[in-house]
Amino acid sequence: MATQLASNKGDDARILSSAVAKIAEFWGLSNAKLGIVLGLSQATVSRLRSGQTTLDPASKSFEAGQFLLRLFRSLDALLGSDDAASRRWLDVANLDLDARPIDLIDSFKGLLTVCDYVDAHRARV
Known part of the structure; x- marks a missing residue:
């Protein structure tokens, strides 16, 4: 049972890390910017984006990654999956x-x- 829980946490970390890297790519976030958002160094972000490391599920960075994913999904729903519109809205x-x-x-x-x-605006739709 403990091994299965550890495996699930590893899967969660891998999935979230991959999603965060893709969000950064869609939104044109530099390693420096993503590092600021996640509270990580540029070097760690570089490894994260290349798949060499994952976010630690027990860290604040993991939690920030979850909120970044929440924001992406909310904007995606609100703006009809238009990545360019999401980027413009952010800017x-x-x-x-x-x-x-x-x-x-x-x-x-x-x-x-x-x-x-964004979630409050989604609720009105």
Whole structure:
């Protein structure tokens, strides 16, 4: 049973790490930017993107990765799977948030705020 749980955590880490790398690619996030969002060094992000390492399920970086995935999925649903529109939305100053969402996601609190904002708009649809 313990081996199976460890295996599931390893699968979760691999899947989330792969998803985060793909999100970074879709949104054009540099290693430096993704590192800031996840709280990781550029070197670690480089290894993550190449599949040489995964996010640790017990880490804050893993949790940040989960929220980044949540944001991606929420924007994807809201904007009809248009990656370019999602990227533009992130880059444009948002009057409600009083900042560009791409700048807010640099902190964990900002990432949560942007996720909650997008989810609130999804709920209205």
